[in-house]
Amino acid sequence: MQQLPLPMRHRVQTKAVSSMALRKGAEHDKSRPRLFVYSLGLVFQRRVRRILKAHGWQLKFGLPLRDGDAVAVWGRKKTAKRGMAVANHFKRRLITVEDAFLRSVLTGRQNAPSMGIVTDHTGIYFDTEVPSDIDDWLEKSTKLTLDEVTYAAQMVTYMRHLKLSKYNNFTRHNVEICDDFILVVDQTLRDAAIEKGAAGPDTFADMLSRAKLENPDKKILIKTHPETTAGKRLGHFTEHDCDDQVSLLSAQISPWELFEKANKIYCVTSQVGLEAIFAGHKPIVFGRPFYAGLGLTDDRGSARKKPLKCTAEQLFWATHLQYSKWYDPYFDRATEFQSAVRNLHAQSQQHQDSKQPSICLGMRLWKRGFLRQFLSTEHTTPRFVSSAEQAAQLAQKANGRVLAWAGKVTSDLVQQCKAKDVPLVRIEDGFLRSVGLGAQLVAPVSLAFDDQGIYYDPTDQSRLETLLNQSDTLTDMDLARANHIRDRVIALKMTKYNLKANAVTINAAKGQKIILVPGQVEDDASILKGASKVKTNLELLKAARADFPNDYIVYKPHPDVLAGLRIGMIQPNDTAQYADQIVDNGSMAELLDQVDHIATITSLTGFEALIRGKSVTCYGQPFYSGWGLTDDRAAKIKRRKAEVSLSALVHATLIAYPRYWDPITGDACPVEVVLERFERGELQKRGPASIRILAKIQGLFASYAYLWR
Numbered sequence: 001m002q003q004l005p006l007p008m009r010h011r012v013q014t015k016a017v018s019s020m021a022l023r024k025g026a027e028h029d030k031s032r033p034r035l036f037v038y039s040l041g042l043v044f045q046r047r048v049r050r051i052l053k054a055h056g057w058q059l060k061f062g063l064p065l066r067d068g069d070a071v072a073v074w075g076r077k078k079t080a081k082r083g084m085a086v087a088n089h090f091k092r093r094l095i096t097v098e099d100a101f102l103r104s105v106l107t108g109r110q111n112a113p114s115m116g117i118v119t120d121h122t123g124i125y126f127d128t129e130v131p132s133d134i135d136d137w138l139e140k141s142t143k144l145t146l147d148e149v150t151y152a153a154q155m156v157t158y159m160r161h162l163k164l165s166k167y168n169n170f171t172r173h174n175v176e177i178c179d180d181f182i183l184v185v186d187q188t189l190r191d192a193a194i195e196k197g198a199a200g201p202d203t204f205a206d207m208l209s210r211a212k213l214e215n216p217d218k219k220i221l222i223k224t225h226p227e228t229t230a231g232k233r234l235g236h237f238t239e240h241d242c243d244d245q246v247s248l249l250s251a252q253i254s255p256w257e258l259f260e261k262a263n264k265i266y267c268v269t270s271q272v273g274l275e276a277i278f279a280g281h282k283p284i285v286f287g288r289p290f291y292a293g294l295g296l297t298d299d300r301g302s303a304r305k306k307p308l309k310c311t312a313e314q315l316f317w318a319t320h321l322q323y324s325k326w327y328d329p330y331f332d333r334a335t336e337f338q339s340a341v342r343n344l345h346a347q348s349q350q351h352q353d354s355k356q357p358s359i360c361l362g363m364r365l366w367k368r369g370f371l372r373q374f375l376s377t378e379h380t381t382p383r384f385v386s387s388a389e390q391a392a393q394l395a396q397k398a399n400g401r402v403l404a405w406a407g408k409v410t411s412d413l414v415q416q417c418k419a420k421d422v423p424l425v426r427i428e429d430g431f432l433r434s435v436g437l438g439a440q441l442v443a444p445v446s447l448a449f450d451d452q453g454i455y456y457d458p459t460d461q462s463r464l465e466t467l468l469n470q471s472d473t474l475t476d477m478d479l480a481r482a483n484h485i486r487d488r489v490i491a492l493k494m495t496k497y498n499l500k501a502n503a504v505t506i507n508a509a510k511g512q513k514i515i516l517v518p519g520q521v522e523d524d525a526s527i528l529k530g531a532s533k534v535k536t537n538l539e540l541l542k543a544a545r546a547d548f549p550n551d552y553i554v555y556k557p558h559p560d561v562l563a564g565l566r567i568g569m570i571q572p573n574d575t576a577q578y579a580d581q582i583v584d585n586g587s588m589a590e591l592l593d594q595v596d597h598i599a600t601i602t603s604l605t606g607f608e609a610l611i612r613g614k615s616v617t618c619y620g621q622p623f624y625s626g627w628g629l630t631d632d633r634a635a636k637i638k639r640r641k642a643e644v645s646l647s648a649l650v651h652a653t654l655i656a657y658p659r660y661w662d663p664i665t666g667d668a669c670p671v672e673v674v675l676e677r678f679e680r681g682e683l684q685k686r687g688p689a690s691i692r693i694l695a696k697i698q699g700l701f702a703s704y705a706y707l708w709r
Contacts, residue, residue: 032056035070039079051325069092073097075096101166109230115344132290158341165275171251180262182220182266185268194269203301221258259280265283273297278316283297328343342672351668358383359382402424403427424451433446444661447661486654514551521567522567527602538570555583592605618632
């Protein structure tokens, strides 16, 4: 099924706030409707203020004296009464604000900012004693077009595929969940959704009793609320409610994983019940949440005042695509659901990756700053040590993992980690790294953290290889996203380092086939691990000339070699013997646009050429060879069993395998953010003065590069 674009009438304006707009902010605000607030929660929640402004509101203090003014309140807390009284007195619209249905990684009580809000002009969704905008949306959902229903179904699949929920502080766990169990969903004490949903504490006791009575032969797991798990609020159930049949599930597991094995779901008014509907369940509901009474639940509580019938797709359209207002925190703008999902998933992945304590071995001082960004959470920050034995011991003691730059992993480190039974993670730059060379101490915006091996080492399994072997599990949306990323990379002329370079003119005769031979660093790990018979740049040139005797060969030395930072220089006489043209300072992206074919050992340029639709001959075993996409002259790697499409290769290499970090906000981000930063010229962020000075000193002493590499 082809992914549909968001139907036109549901798209939002996603233009980022420019510096010119900021300078003219006062004039711009005059055209916005004014929204008056009277609670400290709305005043001090910066993210909520930014979301409201991004969606067209001008926040104000004072009295709503003009026609068109409105009053905002948060939920149905006691503080909302002030705003409600003002709105009633001045006969102004009352707008109730609440968190959206996909909120954040951590909870609000852990000070995590939200990815979106809902704004209700009638009531609020969890208060089913009175009408709300969502009731209106649900009534309208029966008039959806086929494209709208299909798009909603795709977004449900997307959210389900990424296992996203309202809160997403999940752990990569080894918790054994039995099959065919009964899931009972707890909520926090005094949650407004309980009282406003025609329920109370006794309802939870009744729910558990009914679950036990109706399922005497099945295990019952009580899912605690994330705020209860975090120690921020009490729930209704404790260990006293457990017995041989009933257990508390406090592990931080995505509800979607539970839905896959659950036989039935029992809930009161929890949003987990809503997500269970999207997972294909018919939850048994003991309260009166907004999603009850629609023909999608087994209702045991009070009846809905105005019964409706709708499908799960129509319900999703109402809740996530119409009722919710989504926000892009990277560019301070309104956005669409799909973008919000990508952003939240990137942050959730980084948090999951970094929850386990990280012991980093042998990291140079200049790398530690950006590694702290990639590897820190609210409870963990990486430790840096200098010996393999110490790293393994600390990781064992902290129930953590050892991380080391892939090229610095020694057999001693591998043995120490095995002896202590701790994971070893290899780090390497991502494939869209930076604007500038790592050898010049430019910090990366992407890193690969590989828990199996490393992508450039074909002698062993890597996480990237695993992803490629599993490419048949990719969804249509995954592949569509990969195609979009590929198109963007080509249009932006992006490469790994994105170096500024002169335009290139290739002097081939008309109709002559042009072969690009990219030089490599000869002591680079990808050569040491992935080369076969051809191991040096000179040998590569000789092989290319032998295989393409009548074609026009262009040789481009590696930038680090040209800078004198790494080995691999070929004597000019030797180069001239086998190459028709040498390009020292040309743009790789523009060069790739002009050539027909690439001959390489293991260079990343081969992958960048594949992205651009070029044919590639591999004399070594790079990560992109052996999948049916390249002309392979080295031995076939038997582990690489799949026939992989170019879209699947792009998805694994640029989306799933690396982790990205936004240099402006300092947060984990999806690759789309990095692409837009590059387009806007915002990846050229200068590092600390100490790093810039060190880079200049390094350039003066290039011949001693082994001292810092």
